[in-house]
Amino acid sequence: MVRSVLKTISLMALLVIISQPASAQLGLSAGMNFEQFSDIETNSFNATFNNATGYHIGVFYDLGAGSFAVRPGVYFRNIQNIETTLLGATESFDLNMIEVPLDLRFRFASGSFLVPYVSAGPVVTFSSSSNTDFDTAINDLYVAANASAGFEFKIAGIKLFPEFRYGFGITSITPASEPFSIGNTNFTPVAGSTVNNYMLRLGLGL
Numbered sequence: 001m002v003r004s005v006l007k008t009i010s011l012m013a014l015l016v017i018i019s020q021p022a023s024a025q026l027g028l029s030a031g032m033n034f035e036q037f038s039d040i041e042t043n044s045f046n047a048t049f050n051n052a053t054g055y056h057i058g059v060f061y062d063l064g065a066g067s068f069a070v071r072p073g074v075y076f077r078n079i080q081n082i083e084t085t086l087l088g089a090t091e092s093f094d095l096n097m098i099e100v101p102l103d104l105r106f107r108f109a110s111g112s113f114l115v116p117y118v119s120a121g122p123v124v125t126f127s128s129s130s131n132t133d134f135d136t137a138i139n140d141l142y143v144a145a146n147a148s149a150g151f152e153f154k155i156a157g158i159k160l161f162p163e164f165r166y167g168f169g170i171t172s173i174t175p176a177s178e179p180f181s182i183g184n185t186n187f188t189p190v191a192g193s194t195v196n197n198y199m200l201r202l203g204l205g206l
Contacts, residue, residue, distance in 0.1 A: 002036035006135055008024070013042040013091075013159060015154050018083065020028065024061065025062040025159070025205050025206070026059065026060075026061055026205075026206045027059065027060075027061070027062065027161070027205045028057075028058075028059055028060075028158075028204050028206065029057070029058060029060060029075075029161065029199065029201050029203035030055070030056065030058070030202065030204060031055070031171070031199055031202060032053065032054070032055055032056075032078070032199065032200050033053065033056055033197050033198070033199045034052075034053055034197060034198045034199070035051060035053065035054065035079050035082070035195060035197045036051055036195070036196045036197065037049035037052075037084075037193050037194075037195055037197075038074065038193050038195075039080070039193065040084075040189045040191070040193045041189060041190050041191040042175055042189055042190055043189065043190055044164050045087060045186075046056075046086075047084050047085065047086040047180075047182055047189075047193075048084065048085050048086075049082060049083070049084065049085075049086060049193065050083045050084075050085075050137055051203065052079050052080065052082045052083075053080070054064055054080055054095075055078055056075050056076065056077040056078070057075065058074050058075030058099070059073060059074055059077060060072070060073035060101075060203065061073070061076075062105070062205075065166075067108075067109070068104070068105070068106055069104075069107075070102070070103070070104060070105070071101075071102075071103040071104045071105050071119060071121075072100070072101070072102050072103075073088055073099075073100070073102075073106075074098070075098070075100075075101070076096070076099075077095075077096075077097040077098075077099050077125075078094070078096055078097070079094060079095040079097075080094050081094070081169060082094065082095065086182040086183065086187075087185055088156075088166045088168065089182055089184065089185060090130075090203070091099030091131075091134075091182050091183055093131035093134040094129055094131065094152055094172075095127055095128075095131050095132070096129065096130075097125050097126065097127050097128075098125070098126040099124070099125050100115065100120055100123065100124045101121060101146060102120060102121045102122040102203075103119040103120065103121040103146075105118070107152065108131050111124075111152040113153055114152070114153050115152040116150070116151055116152075117149070117150055117151070118147070118148065118149050119146070119148045119149075119150075119163075120146065121145070121146065122144070122145050122170075123143070123144040123145065124140055124141065125139060125141065125142050125143070125144060127129070127132050127139065127141075127173060129142070133181060136150065137174060137179075138173055138174055138175075138200045139171070139172065139173055139174065139175055139192075142169065142170075142171045142172065143169075143170045143171045144168060144169045144170055144171075144195070145166050145168060145170055146168075147165070148163045148166070148199075149163060150162055150163025150164065150201075150202075150203075151199050158204065158205070159204070159206045160202065160204060160205070161201075161202065161204070161205065162201070162203075163201050163202075164195045164198070164200060164201075165197075165198070165200075166195070166196075166197070166198055167186070167197045167198075167199065169194030169195045169196065171194075172191070172193060172194050173192065173195050174189065174192040175189070175192050176189050176190055176191050176192045177189070177190070178198055
């Protein structure tokens with residue numbers, strides 16, 4: 001996992017070096033995430049999850065000019081106090097994620113102070129947990145997609161990007177057909193859990 005992340009960061013660094021300054025912009029962004037996990041299904045019972053919250057922070061790079069831009073990024077996303085319940089037993093865990101989104105961003109033509117935009121694209125995520133049992137049970141890598149809407153505007157020469165994002169899992173974060181345990185109960189899922197989320201994010205153009 002570490003090697004994959006380093007390769008991704010190296011690729012983004014190369015894009016920064018070869019891009020023309022007039023058509024590219026580096027930025028920082030951070031915000032809150034609100035997570036929803038689907039059940040882990042078995043043939044006789046399901047493990048359910050509560051909703052959880054967390055935060056994310058990272059860097060992005062706008063590549064393009066005019067209405068369209070490609071926006072790759074690297075983010076750290078944290079989710080705390082996730083509880084899963086199975087047959088009355090409850091266990092808590094956290095998730096730490098390295099996310100690599102690749103958004104296509106479209107700006108709407110506007111001569112006003114606010115320039116609205118929308119974006120969408122895939123997200124590759126590398127996951128881990130401080131809960132050892134859960135860490136061994138989750139997929140290290142899973143794929144999601146996201147769509148967002150926001151505004152772009154300048155204050156005192158600083159470009160800001162407040163936005164709302166919705167993301168949904170394409171692959172499962174917990175694998176099917178692999179043994180899993182919650183409390184003292186061991187079971188084999190027939191369908192893994194996917195993660196959907198809502199994010200409130202503020203970006204800052206450098």
